[in-house]
Amino acid sequence: MIPLFKVAVDPGAGPLVAEALRTGVLGHGPRGEEFEEALRARLGTPHLVTLNNGTSALHLALRLAAGPEPGGEVLTTPLTFEATNWAILANGLRIRWVDVDPGTLNVDLDDLAKKISPATRAVMVVHWAGHPVDLDRLSAILDDAEAAYGFRPAVVEDCAQAWGTTHGGRPLGTHGNFCAFSFHATKHLACGTGGMLVVPDEESLRRALRLRFFGIDRRADRVNGDYDVPEWGYNFYLGELSAAVGLANLANVDGRVERHRRNAAYFDAELAGVPGLELTERAEGHSFWLYPVKVADRPAFIRKMTAAGVTVSAVVRRNDTHTSVRDAFTSALPALDAVHDRVVHIPVGWWLSERDRAHIVGAIRSGW
Ligand SMILES: *Cc1c(COP(=O)(O)O)cnc(C)c1O
16 A cells, blocks of 8 residues: 555664663753754744644643633634644633635635634634645734734644745744644654644743743752742653654655655646546645645545555544534534535655556546
8 A cells, every 4th residue: 555644764863762772861851952953943943842742832832822811712723633623622712613715725714814803812723734824814814803903813823734834935933923843753754752832932932941841940950949830831841762763854854845745746737637636726835744635526536546555534524523522612614514525635745656656646547
């Protein structure tokens, strides 16, 4: 089977992990520090912290963005991995579903603009599959909200699938919002489990550095017990073994993302006009962690591709219909209703050979 996901492990990871094991530094240590510094250099901002996973990054982002008091709403998309939305509930906030743009599969910014109200504490956007949300447009919407209501809801970007994605020529994480990245095994940049939160300012960085470790300043004098916790926090630290893998994988991640992009360009050319299949819209800077398409008769498509040895998947189910939330948070979402059952993802990653790509195109073109 041609896989939909494959875990990249750079050869440099082995020696770094072995070194950590040899020295017995497995909690917090030099590889974690080095990884964090490397990420700061890469994104060109000191305002970021590494964390134990992307879900923690979302959780901490909302805590920083919305403040510790419970209550209030977060506008969000239902077409995402559940981590995005359960982080809202974990912070004691309410979900307000926003419809999906069927062209991009990202949140529909028109619907989002309409749903901003005095109850809105934050806005969550997901760059699904690596497709950048139009952050300029979002910023203009928030300008209008600020003019209308006298406050500006914070923006949290779920960049879990969007390492390497740019908007306006700049990497995600540099547009003044709270940006959560995942370094889960299958993501573009893999630690195994790991994550990162980029924050907009120095004050948020100071809080994030403390809150990822119970609210304690790591440099505090714990020997003499001479320290204070001004604000309680979590155990969201990234471990040394994960940091070692991430550090090694950073060396070649750009090349892998480039291969995703080249494979996507190939599919764009080869799959245009195939009956029963619709491509998503394109945007400058897309990193194509996934390659979603919209198909007629998805069950038949999945059966056909599986029989042809190609792993394809819906990847997620709309979150708003899960039993745990469906009665508490309801919104009419006509665009999502119309597109949801047609979305499926085909392999696009660095591991595809030219033969694999041609095989995938041939299987699709022969119909389902
Ligand atoms: C992977 C993913 C996450 C969660 O990241 P973890 O590192 O697994 O906690 C969150 N949101 C989206 C959209 C994801 O794809």
